[in-house]
Amino acid sequence: MDPGLPPLNGLRTFVKVGRIGSFAKAANELSVTPAAVSRSIHSLEAYLGCKLFHRMHRHISLTREGQIYFDNLNDIFDRIRLATLDLNQQRTDRPLIISAYPSFIVSWLVPRWSHYVQSHPDAQLRIVTTLSHDIPFEEKGIDLAILSGRAGDPRYISTRLLDTTLVPVCRPDYLPPETLLGDTEDWQDALLHCDTRPNDWDQWSEANGVPLDTSRGQWFENASMMYEAAMSGLGIAIGIEELLSREFASNRLAVAFRDNVEIVCPFYVIRPKKTEGHPFFRTFLDWLQDEVRKSSKT
Structure with a gap:
């Protein structure tokens, strides 16, 4: 064994314990027993010839030597992980990894x-x-994301892909025919929201001059679940019109108020600079833009 290189498993355990400050919690994150963590630290200390932790009742802390060692090693495994991800991203034989909202994937892509x-x-x-609107490009090895309302982040390149519109939607028979947009007391308790787009009803309310208590109604994890709830007659969702063409055609959903003001909701292709070197990126972006052009002509 190289005398300057201790066992990597012991180093990994040491860094984890140093960050968390607990053998038991570190064991839980490493999916091993606390006894295994303790043995690993003892082995590392024996290899180094010094104590790394003060062990007190229900408490541990780094020794002076342990603190010096930890400060030098703290980010080393993060760097190894990022270096591995970076290598994988540079490989020409790996797939282009695309991230998007479930509703966009299912309904458009x-x-x-x-x-x-x-x-x-x-x-x-x-x-x-x-x-989430926050994509862990480097951490998860994602090459590009297709998201709404996320231009302007200086870390990434954004290309505007298409403009969609926000509209209130519900089952065609959900509202009485005589219901007006301004009759908010008759329908605002039935608002449906989704966590991925929490501000859509506020934007619609402001654009249409309709005061709404947007704290009312029910919340769902994503837009697909919200649309399903609307199709079940649970309430009125705020939806992206261009993603609901099949639901409109099958009469499962309809625009709730025909006189509402449309709100533009742009989608962007967002990616790190290095994604542009991926062999499949340019053809995929060109294809996306061509599909948008075809859709705009129909």
């Missing part, structure tokens, strides 16, 4: 997917969902 496969049979792509 997947119905068009066969067009891409037919024109690019050798391309390797992988699609993953997100319920």
